[in-house]
Amino acid sequence: KAGVTQTPRYLIKTRGQQVTLSCSPISGHRSVSWYQQTPGQGLQFLFEYFSETQRNKGNFPGRFSGRQFSNSRSEMNVSTLELGDSALYLCASSSGLAGGRANTGELFFGEGSRLTVL
Amino acid sequence: AQTVTQSQPEMSVQEAETVTLSCTYDTSESDYYLFWYKQPPSRQMILVIRQEAYKQQNATENRFSVNFQKAAKSFSLKISDSQLGDAAMYFCASGGSNYKLTFGKGTLLTVNP
Numbered sequence: 001k002a003g004v005t006q007t008p009r010y011l012i013k014t015r016g017q018q019v020t021l022s023c024s025p026i027s028g029h030r031s032v033s034w035y036q037q038t039p040g041q042g043l044q045f046l047f048e049y050f051s052e053t054q055r056n057k058g059n060f061p062g063r064f065s066g067r068q069f070s071n072s073r074s075e076m077n078v079s080t081l082e083l084g085d086s087a088l089y090l091c092a093s094s095s096g097l098a099g100g101r102a103n104t105g106e107l108f109f110g111e112g113s114r115l116t117v118l
Numbered sequence: 119a120q121t122v123t124q125s126q127p128e129m130s131v132q133e134a135e136t137v138t139l140s141c142t143y144d145t146s147e148s149d150y151y152l153f154w155y156k157q158p159p160s161r162q163m164i165l166v167i168r169q170e171a172y173k174q175q176n177a178t179e180n181r182f183s184v185n186f187q188k189a190a191k192s193f194s195l196k197i198s199d200s201q202l203g204d205a206a207m208y209f210c211a212s213g214g215s216n217y218k219l220t221f222g223k224g225t226l227l228t229v230n231p
Contacts, residue, residue: 033218043209043221056217088161096217105151107219109163 002027004110006091012116018079021113023091025072031096032074033107034066037088046089049074050096081117088112120145120212124222131200132230138185139195139225141210150214152186154195157224158206166208169193197227205229 005024013019025032034046045058049068066076072093078085092107121144131137143152154166169177169186177184181201185194197204210222 031217035221042223045218045220048217050217058218090163092163105213106153106165106168107163108165109155111160111162 004091004093004108006089006110006113008113009111010114010116012118013081014118015081015083017081018077019081019115020075020077021089021091021115023074023076023093023110025074025091025093026108029093029095029108030072031094032068032072033092033094034074034076035090035092036060037090037112038086043090046076078115083117086115086117088114120147120150120214120220122210122212122220122222124210124225126225127223128226128228130228130230131197133200133202135200136196136198137200137227139197139208139210139227141193141195141222143191143193143210143212143220145191145212145214147214150212152184152193153211153213153219154182154184154193155209155211155221156204156206157209163209167195200229202229202231 007022031050033048036044047057047066048055052068063079068074090112092109094107123142150171152169155163156166157163167177167179167182176186181198183196207224207226209224211219213219
């Protein structure tokens, strides 16, 4: 079974530009989450989608947005890039229907998209 | 809100020895999961071990085991017979009813031959 695929793996942008990152989840997974990873802040939750609906959103400005398509593939967009947006952006997928009473179960991560903003 | 704290930014262990990574968490939820993830230098995060909070028995996966102390909100990871391939960043994480995982800052584990 293919894992979580993220594209592009690396990209360089300049301040003020926008960027779109793509994530294809594991086949059959309906939940896709996005995390930003930086050396200073660690892993921070951006948002989670399930069946094209955003179920939770992290504490990021409105420049960060996302969406999910009917085939569960997801994209995230960052507009008006700032230097501080340089980070590794990780996508993770799951069934979205954890078997236990808590609904956030195991996540399967992609290799990430490394964004550098100059 | 959930918080996860890893107090050891770096740890080192000799090959074949045992090492314990510490993690404390705080949550207002009654049902939650706890995880240890490993991120090798290639960057892909992989699950090491998970624990359902409602289970008293500590989870074990081969050389990896946890010490889950629910009252103390402690969730440490023990790696036995350490191998060179265990060298990585280890993240403790918790997940509850809000569709997200909260991660600690991570512990960088070095394995010395």
